[in-house]
Amino acid sequence: MVMFWVAILAVSILLYVLLDGFDLGIGILFGLTRDETRRHAMLSAVAPIWDGNETWLIVAGVVLWGAFPVVYATLFSAFYLALLLMLAGLILRGVAFEYRYKTERLRWIWDGGFAGGSLVAAFIQGMTVGALVEGLPIVNGHYTGGEFGWFSSFAVLCGIGLCLGYTLLGACWLVKKSEGDVRETAYRLIPYLSVGLLVFLVIVFAYALAENLRVVHRWLERPYLFAFPSIGVVAAIMLAFSIRNRRDGPPFYMVALIFAAAFGTLAISFWPYMIPFSITIEEAAAPHSSLAFMFWGEGLFVFPLMLLYTVISYSVFRGKVRPTADHY
Amino acid sequence: MDLTALLLSRLQFAFTVSFHIIFPSFTIGLAAWLTVLEALHLWTGRPAYRQVFEFWLKIFGVAFGLGVVSGIVMAFQFGTNWSVLARMSGPIQGPLLSYETFTAFFLEASFFGILLFGRPRVPPWFYLFSTGMVALGTTLSAFWIMANNSWMQVPVGYVMENGAFVPDDWLKILFSPVLWVRFPHMLLASYITGAFCVAATGAWYVLRREFASEARIMLRMGLYFAAVLLPVQLFFGHLNGDYVHDYQPIKFAAIEGRWHTQQPASEVLIAIPDPEAETNHHQIAIPVLGSLIGSMSFTSKEVGLTDFPPQDRPPMIIPFYTFRIMVGCWLIMLLVAWTGSYLIYKERIEQTRLLLWLTFLSFPLPFIAILTGWYTAEVGRQPWTVYRVLRTADAMTPFLTARTALTSLVVFCVVYSFIFAFGTYYIHRLLRSGPAGLLVEPSAAAIPNRPMSVVDEHRLTPAVRRAAAGE
Numbered sequence: 001m002v003m004f005w006v007a008i009l010a011v012s013i014l015l016y017v018l019l020d021g022f023d024l025g026i027g028i029l030f031g032l033t034r035d036e037t038r039r040h041a042m043l044s045a046v047a048p049i050w051d052g053n054e055t056w057l058i059v060a061g062v063v064l065w066g067a068f069p070v071v072y073a074t075l076f077s078a079f080y081l082a083l084l085l086m087l088a089g090l091i092l093r094g095v096a097f098e099y100r101y102k103t104e105r106l107r108w109i110w111d112g113g114f115a116g117g118s119l120v121a122a123f124i125q126g127m128t129v130g131a132l133v134e135g136l137p138i139v140n141g142h143y144t145g146g147e148f149g150w151f152s153s154f155a156v157l158c159g160i161g162l163c164l165g166y167t168l169l170g171a172c173w174l175v176k177k178s179e180g181d182v183r184e185t186a187y188r189l190i191p192y193l194s195v196g197l198l199v200f201l202v203i204v205f206a207y208a209l210a211e212n213l214r215v216v217h218r219w220l221e222r223p224y225l226f227a228f229p230s231i232g233v234v235a236a237i238m239l240a241f242s243i244r245n246r247r248d249g250p251p252f253y254m255v256a257l258i259f260a261a262a263f264g265t266l267a268i269s270f271w272p273y274m275i276p277f278s279i280t281i282e283e284a285a286a287p288h289s290s291l292a293f294m295f296w297g298e299g300l301f302v303f304p305l306m307l308l309y310t311v312i313s314y315s316v317f318r319g320k321v322r323p324t325a326d327h328y
Numbered sequence: 329m330d331l332t333a334l335l336l337s338r339l340q341f342a343f344t345v346s347f348h349i350i351f352p353s354f355t356i357g358l359a360a361w362l363t364v365l366e367a368l369h370l371w372t373g374r375p376a377y378r379q380v381f382e383f384w385l386k387i388f389g390v391a392f393g394l395g396v397v398s399g400i401v402m403a404f405q406f407g408t409n410w411s412v413l414a415r416m417s418g419p420i421q422g423p424l425l426s427y428e429t430f431t432a433f434f435l436e437a438s439f440f441g442i443l444l445f446g447r448p449r450v451p452p453w454f455y456l457f458s459t460g461m462v463a464l465g466t467t468l469s470a471f472w473i474m475a476n477n478s479w480m481q482v483p484v485g486y487v488m489e490n491g492a493f494v495p496d497d498w499l500k501i502l503f504s505p506v507l508w509v510r511f512p513h514m515l516l517a518s519y520i521t522g523a524f525c526v527a528a529t530g531a532w533y534v535l536r537r538e539f540a541s542e543a544r545i546m547l548r549m550g551l552y553f554a555a556v557l558l559p560v561q562l563f564f565g566h567l568n569g570d571y572v573h574d575y576q577p578i579k580f581a582a583i584e585g586r587w588h589t590q591q592p593a594s595e596v597l598i599a600i601p602d603p604e605a606e607t608n609h610h611q612i613a614i615p616v617l618g619s620l621i622g623s624m625s626f627t628s629k630e631v632g633l634t635d636f637p638p639q640d641r642p643p644m645i646i647p648f649y650t651f652r653i654m655v656g657c658w659l660i661m662l663l664v665a666w667t668g669s670y671l672i673y674k675e676r677i678e679q680t681r682l683l684l685w686l687t688f689l690s691f692p693l694p695f696i697a698i699l700t701g702w703y704t705a706e707v708g709r710q711p712w713t714v715y716r717v718l719r720t721a722d723a724m725t726p727f728l729t730a731r732t733a734l735t736s737l738v739v740f741c742v743v744y745s746f747i748f749a750f751g752t753y754y755i756h757r758l759l760r761s762g763p764a765g766l767l768v769e770p771s772a773a774a775i776p777n778r779p780m781s782v783v784d785e786h787r788l789t790p791a792v793r794r795a796a797a798g799e
Contacts, residue, residue, distance in 0.1 A: 289494060290420070
C-alpha cells in the first residue's frame with residue numbers, strides 16, 4: 001500500500017515536471033522576445049493544456065498530504081518563503097493567459113507577469129530540489145533551518161539549472177507544435193541550451209564531489225544507478241541527431257527522457273528516504289487506514305481516469321498550432 | 329494587539345479563504361442553474377433559454393477561473409502555516425482533500441471544455457449531460473470541503489496514535505450527521521447565491537429597458553427559485569443550529585449572546601455584548617424563545633458562556649454579530665423574493681420599479697450571508713482548530729516568525745486585490761454588454777481550459793462593444 005502511493009506520487013511529480021516544465025519553459029522564452037506574433041504563437045502552443053498541466057502539482061501536493069503527511073508538513077513549512085514566491089509566480093502567469101488579451105495599454109504588466117512568473121516558479125522548483133539533495137537541516141524529524149535554511153549556492157545553482165532544463169523542454173515543444181519563425185528560433189536555441197545544461201550538470205557533479213555530499217556516496221555504493229545517466233546520454237545523442245536532421249517530433253521526447261532519467265537517478269539515490277537523509281518513506285507514510293481509504297477509491301478507479309482525461313486532452317489538441325485558425 | 333505570527337497566519341487564512349469562497353459559492357449555484365436552463369431549452373425548444381444559457385456560461389467561466397487560481401493557494405497553506413495541524417490531521421484531512429482533487433477537479437476541467445466549445449461536436453443530450461457533470465464536479469468539490477471542515481468542527485471516527493489523528497472508521501467520518509446538515513446548508517446557500525445574481529441581473533436589464541425576453545427569464549426564474557429555496561434554507565439553518573447546540577455548546581452560547589445559564593432561556597435578538605463585564609447592554613430579548621429554539625421545549629436549561637473557562641471561549645462578539653448579519657440578509661432576501669414572486673404572479677413586476685431596484689441592489693446579500701455564516705462557524709470554533717482537541721495556537725508551524733508571516737500576508741493581499749479588480753471588471757463588462765453579445769458564434773479554435781478566453785472583447789459585435797464602452 002505504501003509502495004502504491006510512492007508510485008502514484010512519483011508519477012504525479014514526473015508528469016508535473018514534464019508537462020508544466022515545458023509550459024514554464026515557454027514562459028521563460030516568451031520573455032526573450034518582444035515580437036507580438038511570436039509571443040502569440042508561443043502562447044497558442046500551450047494555451048489549451050497548461051491548466052491541466054498545473055493540476056498535477058495539486059495532485060502531487062494532496063497525495064503528499066494524504067499519504068505522507070509528515071513530509072508535507074515538514075517540507076511545506078520549511079520552504080515557506082520559497083513556496084510563497086512560487087505561488088505568486090504561478091498565479092500571475094496563470095491569469096496572464098487571459099488578461100493580456102483584454103488590454104493593449106496594460107499588456108506589458110501581464111506579459112511581465114507571465115515571463116517573470118514562469119522564471120520564478122521554475123527557479124524555485126530547481127532550488128528546492130537542490131536544497132533537498134544537499135540535505136535540509138532537520139533534527140529529530142523537525143526542520144531547524146529558519147526562514148532561509150534552504151538557501152545555498154548549490155540550491156541557486158540547481159535553480160538556474162532547472163530554468164535551463166525547462167527552457168530546453170519548452171524550446172523542444174515549440175519545435176514540435178509551431179511553424180515558421182518560432183520553430184526556427186527554437187531550433188537555433190536548442191544546441192546552446194543543451195550545452196548549457198550539460199555544463200550545469202558537470203558543475204553540479206563536481207560541486208557534489210568537492211563538498212562530499214551524501215548523495216555522491218550513494219552513487220558510488222550503488223553502481224547500477226549509472227543505468228539512468230546512461231539512458232540520459234543515449235537520449236542526448238539522439239537529441240543531437242534529430243536536431244541536425246530537423247525532425248520536429250523526437251527532440252521533445254528525448255529531452256523528456258533526459259528529465260525522466262534525472263528524476264529516476266534522484267529518486268533512487270534518495271531511496272529509502274523521502275526527505276534525504278532524515279525521514280524515510282516508512283516513517284513518513286500515513287497509517288494503513290488512510291492509505292487503504294485512498295487506494296480503494298481514488299487510487300484504483302479515479303487515477304486511471306485522470307490519466308485518460310490527460311491523454312484525451314492532448315490528442316484533441318495534437319498536431320501543429322495553426323496561427324491562422326486562431327481566434328485572436 | 330501584537331502582530332504575532334499566529335494572528336498573521338490566521339488573518340492570512342481568513343483572507344485567502346474568504347476571497348476563494350466567493351467564487352465557488354457562485355459557480356456551484358450557477359452550474360446547477362445552467363443545467364436547468366439547458367434542460368428547459370431541450371424540453372421547450374425556446375431560443376431565449378439558449379441565449380440566457382450562453383450568456384451565463386461566459387460569466388461562469390471568469391468566476392470559475394478565479395476560483396481555480398485562488399484555490400491552489402489553499403492546498404499549500406495547510407502545510408506552510410499550519411504544519412502541526414497538517415502533520416497531526418494529515419491522515420484524515422489529506423485523504424479527504426485528495427479525493428476532492430481526484431474526483432472533482434478533473435471532472436470539472438474535462439466537461440467544462442465540452443461546455444465551452446463542444447456544442448457543435450456533440451449531440452444535445454450529451455451536451456446536457458456535460459452540463460450536469462460540471463455541476464456534479466462543483467458539488468463533489470463542495471462535499472469534500474464540507475467533509476473536511478465538518479470533521480474539524482466535530483471530529484469523529486479517529487483514535488490518537490503517536491500524536492496523530494488516525495482514522496479508524498471512515499464511515500463515521502463520511503456519514504457524520506454534522507456533515508449531512510452542513511453540506512445541504514452550503515449547497516442551498518450556493519443555489520440562492522446563483523438565483524439572486526441571476527435575478528439581480530434580470531432586474532437591472534428591466535430597469536435599463538434592455539434584453540426584454542432574456543431579462544424576463546432571469547428575473548422570473550431567479551426570484552421563483554429563491555422564493556422556494558429560502559424557506560428550505562431556514563429549515564437546514566435550524567438543523568445546523570441543532571448540531572451546534574448539541575456538539576458545540578460554547579459556540580452556541582456565543583451566537584446566542586447568553587452569558588449566564590438560564591432556565592427557561594430567553595432569546596437575545598440584538599444587543600451590544602460587553603465581554604469585559606460578561607453581560608449585554610441595550611438588549612432586546614424574548615423570554616422562553618431561547619429554550620424553544622435550543623431544545624424545542626418551554627422549560628429547558630440553556631448553558632451560558634460563563635460556565636466555561638475564559639480560555640475556552642471564542643471571541644464572542646464576532647460570531648454574535650456575524651450570525652445576526654447572516655440571518656438579516658436571509659430575511660431581506662426572503663422579503664424581496666416573496667414580494668417579487670407575488671408581483672410576477674400578478675404580472676406587475678415590470679412596473680414596480682422600487683422592487684426592481686431592491687432586487688438589483690440585493691445581489692451582494694447572498695455573498696455577505698455566506699461569508700458571515702462561515703465566520704460564525706469558524707470563529708465560533710475558536711480557540712480550537714480541531715474542536716476540543718487541537719488548539720489553533722498549537723496547530724501553527726512552530727518556527728514561523730511574524731516577519732515571514734507578514735511578508736506572505738502582504739504578498740497575497742496585493743496579488744489577490746490586483747487579479748480580483750481586473751476579474752470583476754471583466755465580469756462587469758460582460759454583464760453590461762448583455763446577452764446580445766452572444767450573437768457572435770464561438771470561433772473554432774477557441775479552447776477548453778481557458779475559460780476566461782470567452783470574454784475577449786473582439787468577440788463582441790461592434791454595437792455591443794460601443795455599448796460596453798458606455799457610448
